[in-house]
Amino acid sequence: MIVNEQVAIDHGLKKDEYDKICELLKRTPNITELGIFSAMWNEHCSYKSSRLHLKKLPTKGKKVIQGPGENAGVIDIEDNDAIVFKIESHNHPSFIEPYQGAATGVGGIMRDVFTMGARPIANLNSIHFGSPQHKKTKNLLRGVVHGIGGYGNCMGVPTIAGQTSFDSSYNGNILVNAMTLGLVKKDKIFYSKAAGLNKPVIYVGSKTGRDGIHGASMASASFDDKIEEKKPTVQVGDPFTEKLLLEACLELMAGDSIIAIQDMGAAGLTSSSIEMASKGNLGIEINLNKVPCRETKMTPYEIMLSESQERMLIVLENGKEEKAKKIFDKWNLDFAVIGKTTNTKKIQLYFDNEKVADIPVNTLVENSPMYERKWKKSKLPKKNKIKKEDLKNLKIIDVLKKILANPNICSKEWIWQQYDHTVMGDTIQKPGGDAGVVRVHGTKKAVATSVDSSAVYCWAHPLTGGKQVVCESFRNLISVGAKPIAITNCLNFGSPENEENMGEFVECVQGIGEASEYLKFPVVSGNVSFYNQTKDVGIKPTPAIGGVGLIKDYKKMISMDFKEVNNFVLVIGKTEGHLDQSLFARNILDEKNGPPPEINLFNEKNNGETLLKLIENSLIKSAHDVSLGGIITAVAKMCIKGNKGINLNKPKYLINEMEYFFAEDQGRYIIEISKENVKKVTDILNKNAVHFDELGTINENELYIDQKTKVAIDVLRSSNTNWLSEYMSK
Amino acid sequence: MKSAVITFPGSNCDRDMDVALKQFGFKNKMVWHNDVELPKTDLIVLPGGFSYGDYLRCGSMASKSKIMKSVINFANSGGMVMGICNGFQILVETGLVPGVLLRNKYLEFICKNVFVKIKNKKNIFFKNIDTDVLEFHIAHNEGNYFCTKDQLKEIEDNEQVAINYCDKNGKIEEQFNPNGSIKNIAGIFNKEKNVLGMMPHPERMIDNFLSGEDGSLFFNNLMNNLK
Numbered sequence: 029m030i031v032n033e034q035v036a037i038d039h040g041l042k043k044d045e046y047d048k049i050c051e052l053l054k055r056t057p058n059i060t061e062l063g064i065f066s067a068m069w070n071e072h073c074s075y076k077s078s079r080l081h082l083k084k085l086p087t088k089g090k091k092v093i094q095g096p097g098e099n100a101g102v103i104d105i106e107d108n109d110a111i112v113f114k115i116e117s118h119n120h121p122s123f124i125e126p127y128q129g130a131a132t133g134v135g136g137i138m139r140d141v142f143t144m145g146a147r148p149i150a151n152l153n154s155i156h157f158g159s160p161q162h163k164k165t166k167n168l169l170r171g172v173v174h175g176i177g178g179y180g181n182c183m184g185v186p187t188i189a190g191q192t193s194f195d196s197s198y199n200g201n202i203l204v205n206a207m208t209l210g211l212v213k214k215d216k217i218f219y220s221k222a223a224g225l226n227k228p229v230i231y232v233g234s235k236t237g238r239d240g241i242h243g244a245s246m247a248s249a250s251f252d253d254k255i256e257e258k259k260p261t262v263q264v265g266d267p268f269t270e271k272l273l274l275e276a277c278l279e280l281m282a283g284d285s286i287i288a289i290q291d292m293g294a295a296g297l298t299s300s301s302i303e304m305a306s307k308g309n310l311g312i313e314i315n316l317n318k319v320p321c322r323e324t325k326m327t328p329y330e331i332m333l334s335e336s337q338e339r340m341l342i343v344l345e346n347g348k349e350e351k352a353k354k355i356f357d358k359w360n361l362d363f364a365v366i367g368k369t370t371n372t373k374k375i376q377l378y379f380d381n382e383k384v385a386d387i388p389v390n391t392l393v394e395n396s397p398m399y400e401r402k403w404k405k406s407k408l409p410k411k412n413k414i415k416k417e418d419l420k421n422l423k424i425i426d427v428l429k430k431i432l433a434n435p436n437i438c439s440k441e442w443i444w445q446q447y448d449h450t451v452m453g454d455t456i457q458k459p460g461g462d463a464g465v466v467r468v469h470g471t472k473k474a475v476a477t478s479v480d481s482s483a484v485y486c487w488a489h490p491l492t493g494g495k496q497v498v499c500e501s502f503r504n505l506i507s508v509g510a511k512p513i514a515i516t517n518c519l520n521f522g523s524p525e526n527e528e529n530m531g532e533f534v535e536c537v538q539g540i541g542e543a544s545e546y547l548k549f550p551v552v553s554g555n556v557s558f559y560n561q562t563k564d565v566g567i568k569p570t571p572a573i574g575g576v577g578l579i580k581d582y583k584k585m586i587s588m589d590f591k592e593v594n595n596f597v598l599v600i601g602k603t604e605g606h607l608d609q610s611l612f613a614r615n616i617l618d619e620k621n622g623p624p625p626e627i628n629l630f631n632e633k634n635n636g637e638t639l640l641k642l643i644e645n646s647l648i649k650s651a652h653d654v655s656l657g658g659i660i661t662a663v664a665k666m667c668i669k670g671n672k673g674i675n676l677n678k679p680k681y682l683i684n685e686m687e688y689f690f691a692e693d694q695g696r697y698i699i700e701i702s703k704e705n706v707k708k709v710t711d712i713l714n715k716n717a718v719h720f721d722e723l724g725t726i727n728e729n730e731l732y733i734d735q736k737t738k739v740a741i742d743v744l745r746s747s748n749t750n751w752l753s754e755y756m757s758k
Numbered sequence: 759m760k761s762a763v764i765t766f767p768g769s770n771c772d773r774d775m776d777v778a779l780k781q782f783g784f785k786n787k788m789v790w791h792n793d794v795e796l797p798k799t800d801l802i803v804l805p806g807g808f809s810y811g812d813y814l815r816c817g818s819m820a821s822k823s824k825i826m827k828s829v830i831n832f833a834n835s836g837g838m839v840m841g842i843c844n845g846f847q848i849l850v851e852t853g854l855v856p857g858v859l860l861r862n863k864y865l866e867f868i869c870k871n872v873f874v875k876i877k878n879k880k881n882i883f884f885k886n887i888d889t890d891v892l893e894f895h896i897a898h899n900e901g902n903y904f905c906t907k908d909q910l911k912e913i914e915d916n917e918q919v920a921i922n923y924c925d926k927n928g929k930i931e932e933q934f935n936p937n938g939s940i941k942n943i944a945g946i947f948n949k950e951k952n953v954l955g956m957m958p959h960p961e962r963m964i965d966n967f968l969s970g971e972d973g974s975l976f977f978n979n980l981m982n983n984l985k
């Protein structure tokens with residue numbers, strides 16, 4: 029096939045990018061080379077629109093062992109233990125083929141983690157669908173949940189937390205973000221940097237097929253009417269093979285034969301070999317006839333661009349091939365020496381005794397395009413004046429029931445019961461709480477993790493929204509008694525070529541950066557997903573933040589369910605009555621304008637750290653952060669979980685009852701304390717200048733408001749639990 | 759007491775079972791599916807997971823693997839064998855226990871706590887347990903127990919039903935049946951009661967920070983019965 033400008037454009041490259049390739053090579057590339065360039069230079073692999081901005085994120089800290097740039101981030105959790113974690117998107121494939129798209133998303137992120145020598149110990153996911161009324165939503169949700177479960181359950185890794193939301197902006201472009209945490213010994217972490225000359229390059233895992241060719245390019249383009257035609261670009265997952273690959277890799281890693289290892293994810297053999305060579309400042313030579321293929325007559329182009337799953341590339345020490353092969357034979361996996369490292373600093377491919385590609389590595393990596401895209405700054409919207417008479421006619425219990433049954437608030441048990449969340453025998457906090465918690469096997473320690481996003485806030489004001497998501501993650505970890513350590517982010521946005529969408533990206537990233545800097549909660553890994561749009565309409569900006577924290581003594585972990593009748597309940601943090609962009613304003617008053625709640629980073633840090641101290645001193649019985657739906661929603665959920673009621677009193681503020689109970693002011697937590705500790709706790713709060721209000725005391729089974737309005741907890745429970753299962757069974 | 763847990767490719771509760779057995783005093787050994795000989799042992803456990811990816815039919819390929827010949831001989835000569843979840847599916851495929859396990863009635867994987875009523879205590883697995891109802895944990899996609907009418911009659915005549923799904927008071931009704939199993943059956947024995955297959959995972963309920971502690975009750979009792 030003759031390569032020209034049109035062929036390049038068909039590969040998703042721009043005209044000037046094609047010109048640059050010809051200039052760098054000082055000749056026209058052949059078709060295999062063009063395929064390699066298109067795979068390495070697309071948005072998904074090159075981060076060409078985002079690199080400039082991602083550089084500004086804080087990525088360092090005392091506990092950070094490895095920041096962005098590797099397969100995943102690594103943090104120190106003491107005693108020579110470390111946690112490897114990352115989140116990644118699989119949005120486009122999941123919309124085209126929900127089961128396989130979601131399944132391979134989970135498979136891919138687990139590989140990123142065990143590539144570094146860590147055994148996966150927890151999975152999470154953040155999934156976002158269109159309006160429940162949209163005709164595709166139900167099937168997409170079912171397919172995605174089956175896919176996530178199908179892969180994770182088979183791998184034997186518990187899925188312990190997640191987030192699901194519905195919004196019409198995802199009607200034509202759902203989001204599926206998968207996150208994995210792995211446990212590794214600090215002195216046994218594996219990296220992807222190749223080193224040494226003439227070292228054997230090994231291919232292990234599944235055979236290469238024709239699936240997923242151009243997957244990364246598909247993920248770097250917008251959807252149009254012909255998306256169904258893109259089905260062949262979705263990979264097919266085989267969790268059984270991945271389980272074998274995991275065990276085989278960990279067995280090999282126990283020895284000392286591996287120099288570098290890299291999984292074949294997006295852009296398959298192309299990006300894995302090039303990344304290893306680039307990081308080691310070396311060349312790699314590969315004989316493509318040696319690559320194990322599933323189908324006959326595969327061309328070099330197809331072999332290099334296939335995104336078949338469950339494959340790894342390894343650079344071994346010389347002479348270790350036999351020993352390594354034995355391990356992969358035991359696990360019935362392919363093992364092939366396909367090439368070697370060289371000093372040419374080029375990627376050189378041979379097929380049928382002919383050289384089919386010869387590209388300097390730096391042209392693909394360092395010289396890849398980087399754009400300073402135009403972007404538009406967003407203004408802080410004007411505050412809405414909510415009319416008092418609008419609130420007057422509302423009955424608080426009716427509103428609460430409606431909010432508890434809202435698709436974005438309701439219980440997601442229908443989803444997480446389909447995920448094995450207890451395998452490995454260390455899950456001590458299941459899905460449905462503030463954060464999932466797993467013990468570090470055989471120790472006193474536990475790791476807490478949560479994944480969050482707030483697309484509505486980010487859409488209303490990206491800078492504030494970006495900060496808010498980080499704070500929310502921080503609060504969720506604190507709420508179970510974990511010290512927040514670091515985050516991973518999955519940045520889901522519309523087109524970077526659209527100034528507004530690009531502006532949302534830039535300002536959300538800025539917000540994330542400011543909050544993570546202030547809270548000492550650095551970003552150690554992540555992924556950018558642009559072009560989440562159908563035709564010209566982008567999704568609401570949806571950065572998802574995955575946070576990880578450490579509980580030094582898991583016996584001190586707490587949960588959100590109310591524990592004991594007559595215990596005291598307080599709310600930490602000040603309630604100003606901010607209703608704009610709240611669930612209440614958007615869904616009850618149908619008011620979609622106004623700014624999101626303001627973020628005060630000093631209060632966030634101070635409130636959170638003070639609460640953590642209280643928890644560590646065993647003074648708190650239960651805690652839950654206040655988020656969507658405000659104080660009363662948070663309290664109702666604590667009642668439902670603990671099967672208890674509460675006598676709730678509105679403090680004598682000047683603000684209206686509705687504003688007090690449904691406002692979404694930030695930096696707040698509900699806490700339960702036993703009577704004898706009330707003074708001790710309030711003294712500590714006062715001493716640290718943490719604002720708090722007394723809310724009331726716990727009772728048997730009813731929610732009482734100001735001694736006049738009441739509702740049985742069972743009634744609230746049915747509002748909260750029925751919506752999703754009824755929706756799915758209709 | 760000695761125990762052995764068989765690891766098949768795709769097993770994923772083998773470590774959890776190893777941890778549980780050791781916690782309750784067993785000297786446990788892990789045995790690879792490709793081995794031929796079993797170590798000297800008092801109990802063999804086929805753990806949960808997705809042996810051979812559960813391709814073809816759950817448990818079917820594992821039932822033909824090398825070590826299973828020895829496991830079958832061990833069981834037929836009176837040795838104690840317990841299959842949990844995927845292990846139960848493997849036992850059914852070998853014919854050591856009767857019946858089959860179909861896909862869950864609602865076609866979804868299900869992971870949650872359930873109650874089971876102990877139907878038969880005249881055996882070494884449940885003898886002396888001082889409660890009739892246990893809170894156990896299930897996590898499976900194919901736990902819908904089924905057998906023919908004739909088989910069911912034979913199973914009941916021989917008192918082979920081990921546990922039934924029920925509520926916390928031991929009431930066995932269809933509404934407490936999580937997966938559609940015939941007669942709410944959650945676990946059964948072979949005729950001689952030395953082989954037990956069950957869907958619930960007692961190894962996930964072995965301390966008060968997990969989903970519950972009735973697994974501890976089960977393992978402690980088993981250990982005492984074997985002593």
